[in-house]
Amino acid sequence: MDRTAFDRVIASGGYISVNTGNAQDANNIPISKVDADEAFGSAxxxxxxxxxxxxxNGSAMLFVSAKVNQLGKLPQGQPERNVRVLDMVAQMDKEGFGxxxxxxxxxxxCPKEISLTNIAALNRDYLKASLMDQ
Ligand code: SF4
Structure with missing residues (x-):
């Protein structure tokens, strides 16, 4: 299967564009257990x-939502949260997914049991980012 479209979606925003340095000490950045578990599940x-x-429909929403949410649940993912979801959804649409x-x-x-709740979370983030982008 040709999965290069997935690579282009990731390249459009599925990253954190800052130098994250060395591994942090545990609990340096407090993250709730619920958020950590959800981010890990998406990741x-x-x-x-x-x-x-x-x-x-040939939709890639489950994949894209997992890649958006794995960062959106963490403090490190907040600075680019809005632009990330807008860019990744735009690239997904450009790739022609349904x-x-x-x-x-x-x-x-899904072999990794990625939940549909990721899609609901992506839709919320996308709506919010769209409104803030006006
Ligand atoms: S692991 Fe699940 S969500 Fe990710 S690409 Fe495979 S089927 Fe889709």
């Missing part, structure tokens, strides 16, 4: 593409 996406293959109609086929076939 477990391996970019396999099974969600796109399973979706009747729209999400919440069939849930992606979640059912």
């Amino acid at each position: 477990s996406c391996i970019g396999c593409g099974a969600c796109v293959a399973a979706c009747p 729209f999400c109609s919440n069939t849930g086929a992606c979640e059912a076939d």
